[in-house]
Amino acid sequence: MRKLISIVFSLVSISFIFTSCLKNDDEETTYSSECVITSYKLGTLNKYRTVTASDGSDSIVKDTVTGSNYKFTIDQRNLTIYNTDSLPVGTDITKVVATIGVSGYSVTFTRNDSILTYSSTDSLDYTNQMQFTVHASDGLASKTYTVKLNVHQTYADSLMWSSSTVSNFPASQLENMKSVYHDGKIIVFGQKDGVLMMTEASADDTNSWSALAAANGISGTADINNIVIFGGKIYIVAGKQMYVSDNGKDWTAVEGSNNVNRLLAASSYEIFGVVDGNFASYSNNTWVVEGNTDIENLPETCVAFSSKKMKHNATMEKVVLTGISENNDSCGVVWNRISAEQAYARQGWSYLPNEYINIYALPRLANLNVLSYNDELYAFGGAGKMRSTSIDALSGLYISGDDGITWKTKTKKTTLPEELEGVTREFTAVVDQKHNAILIIFKNGNIWRGFIPEIYIK
Incomplete structure (x- = not known):
């Protein structure tokens, strides 16, 4: 009996092994299709x-x-x-x-x-x-x-330019033009029949401009060379009276400012001007007279200024004033001073005599425009000269990296558009602070936008 059971068990085991072997032979390895x-x-x-x-x-x-x-x-x-x-x-x-x-x-x-x-x-x-x-x-x-692989085709620190043309540009009716950036808008001021006029466009769309509007509340003739921005407001002088505006159209006389000859510049802390023939600074609703050394060399036309914080002290600013003076027929004029939050740290104006000692002086150009951009000063304009050397209109971009002491052209990365060389049409220029770009606005509505890609704000 035991022998029979053993034989049966052996046969069953052999059958199981044979079946298992057949099962393994039928299985297939599955390979991934992932790629x-x-x-x-x-x-x-x-x-x-x-x-x-x-x-x-x-x-x-x-x-x-x-x-x-x-x-x-x-x-x-x-x-x-x-x-x-x-x-x-x-x-x-x-x-x-x-x-x-x-x-x-x-x-x-x-x-x-x-x-x-x-x-x-x-x-x-x-x-x-x-x-x-x-x-x-x-x-x-x-x-x-x-x-x-995407590769920049131009240097990130190069000045890039593009242009557009505005049909029926309102400012084409103006006798002179001066542009400012204020509260997200580009405002162009000018004179028409002796009246201060303005047109504006959003910095986001400089192809759409408002109709010309006359300034309200100003008595007398306002000189656009006197426009400054201070504390988020626009200031101008007309008939020795200083006026202030929130929008460039509606103006109010500033009390205690009725003997102001002209405005020169502004910092974060002060407005600078000329009062009764003397340099003066305005803050806290008060003018402080400072003297009149070299005042005869102030620029009368193409007046521009910049103010930037000093690297060693954020509560102090270097103010640079530029323009054209009748007393200097060889080059443009440059002034500077120190403005500060604390009155004791403030310093008066210094005139930089560039006529003979500086071979890189600011050129004397028609319609000279000076802008503060990319931590430097950019100067360009119509035809003019540097001492005895003639300069063609819009033929060079003069750059100062030392607060107006020296001005040099760069021929590689930072230049004006070639298309503008020799163009004599009237224009005004401004920095669009919202997008960190330069706008050159011609009287015929042709607008050029220049920007350095690495600092441009879209």
């Missing part, structure tokens, strides 16, 4: 730039760019890969090494009609984009991605 690029990172790239020596000769300098600092977007729907922050101007994308992260079996690319397996050590030319194909483990599925 996705999950990450893309650049290695170190070369960048080339041109350097101009003091003698005017150019040389090529090689720098490096840390590619890993530039993040890439992977669009899985459209199978595209790109960098939203462009690589610097001059970056060499003909020899690019990149690390590609994938979920799949392999990555291939095509070069010279040959299909090659990609390695993270491969140096490839991305000039005309690159395509990478990810192959799945199943040997069937695949996806082809297009990679584009």
Whole structure:
């Protein structure tokens, strides 16, 4: 009996083993169909730039760019890969090494009609984009991605220009023009038949301007060279009376300011002018007379000013005054002074005599405009001269990085549009502080916008 049971058990065991073996032979290994690029990172790239020596000769300098600092977007729907922050101007994308992260079996690319397996050590030319194909483990599925490297075509610190033309520009009726930025708007002032007029446009849309409007509340002739912005309000002088406005159209006489000859400039703390033939400063509703040294050299026309905080003390500001003086027929005039929150730290005006001691003095240009932009002063204008040297209209942008002491032209990155060289039409210029851009507004409605990309505010 035991022998029979043993035989039966053995037969059953053999049958089980045989069945199990058959089952394993029927099973198939399943391979993944996943084929996705999950990450893309650049290695170190070369960048080339041109350097101009003091003698005017150019040389090529090689720098490096840390590619890993530039993040890439992977669009899985459209199978595209790109960098939203462009690589610097001059970056060499003909020899690019990149690390590609994938979920799949392999990555291939095509070069010279040959299909090659990609390695993270491969140096490839991305000039005309690159395509990478990810192959799945199943040997069937695949996806082809297009990679584009975006590179700045212009230097981020270059001055870029664009233009537009306004039809029936209201300011075309004005005899003179002066523009200011105020409360998100660009306001153009001027005279028409001896009356102060204004038109304005939103800084967001300088193609749409309001109809000309006469200034209300002003008695006498207002000189647009006297306009200053102080404490969020606009000030002007007419008939020795100082007026204030919230909008440039409606004006109110300022009490205790009826003997003001002219306004010169303003800082965050004071208005500067001439009262009874003397320099004076205005704050807390009071004028303080300061003296009249060199006052005969003040600019009478093309008056402009800037005021910026000093680096060593944020409660102090350097004020620079520029313009054209009848007493100087060789160059423009420059004044400066220190303004401060604390009265004891304030300093009076200093005249910078540039006629003979400074070979880089401010030129004497018709319709001279001086703007504060990118922590420098930009000067340009119509035809004029620098001592005995003639200068064509709008032929150069003179830049001062030392608060008006020296003025030099830059021929590479920071220039006026070539299209404006020799143009003699009347214009006014202003800095659009909302977008950090320069506006050159011509009387015929042609408006040029200039900006440096790295500081431009869209």
